[in-house]
Amino acid sequence: MWIETIIMPREERGPRAAPPPRDRRAVLHAAGEENRALRDAVTGFLSAHHLLGAVKWMSEPGFLPLITLHCTERALEKLREAAEFAVGCASPVDAYQPLTRTEPELSTESVSMGVPVFARYP
Numbered sequence: 001m002w003i004e005t006i007i008m009p010r011e012e013r014g015p016r017a018a019p020p021p022r023d024r025r026a027v028l029h030a031a032g033e034e035n036r037a038l039r040d041a042v043t044g045f046l047s048a049h050h051l052l053g054a055v056k057w058m059s060e061p062g063f064l065p066l067i068t069l070h071c072t073e074r075a076l077e078k079l080r081e082a083a084e085f086a087v088g089c090a091s092p093v094d095a096y097q098p099l100t101r102t103e104p105e106l107s108t109e110s111v112s113m114g115v116p117v118f119a120r121y122p
Contacts (some may be wrong), residue, residue, distance in 0.1 A: 002056050002070040004090040007079060009038055009065050011086075035061040045082060051075045063099060085103050 046052050054075035057067040071079075079087045108112050 001073065003073060003076055005069050005071050005076050005079065006044055006088045006090065007038070007067040007069070008086045009041075010084055024114075031063040031065075032061060034065050035063065035067075038065050039067055041084065042069075045079070045085075046075065049078055051078060 039058070042058075043052075046055060051071075051074070054072040056070040058070075059066075076087070076089060079085055
């Protein structure tokens with residue numbers, strides 16, 4: 001069973017000073033770098049513990065320090081034991097209902113047509 005897992009870097013609690021104002025481009029660039037570093041750390045952890053085969057899918061880096069992945073229960077337990085990550089889970093991926101039907105809905109009623117479809121006209 002695959003479990004949707006959410007991983008964030010673990011932070012120390014305590015008062016934080018307000019950061020100095022920065023240019024938005026610099027903030028976005030720093031956020032992207034932080035997320036790439038988190039993704040690399042998670043990938044490195046999974047590789048070091050031989051758990052890459054226990055991961056079905058991993059989100060691409062974005063602008064929030066957050067990684068979503070679909071993994072097995074064993075990988076989830078190992079990630080929760082890691083001191084550098086805060087790990088939670090949503091629900092088993094198999095529990096989600098599909099958004100669309102996989103089977104087409106066919107009507108059993110016949111449709112009457114005013115003119116035969118393949119009729120030839122002079």
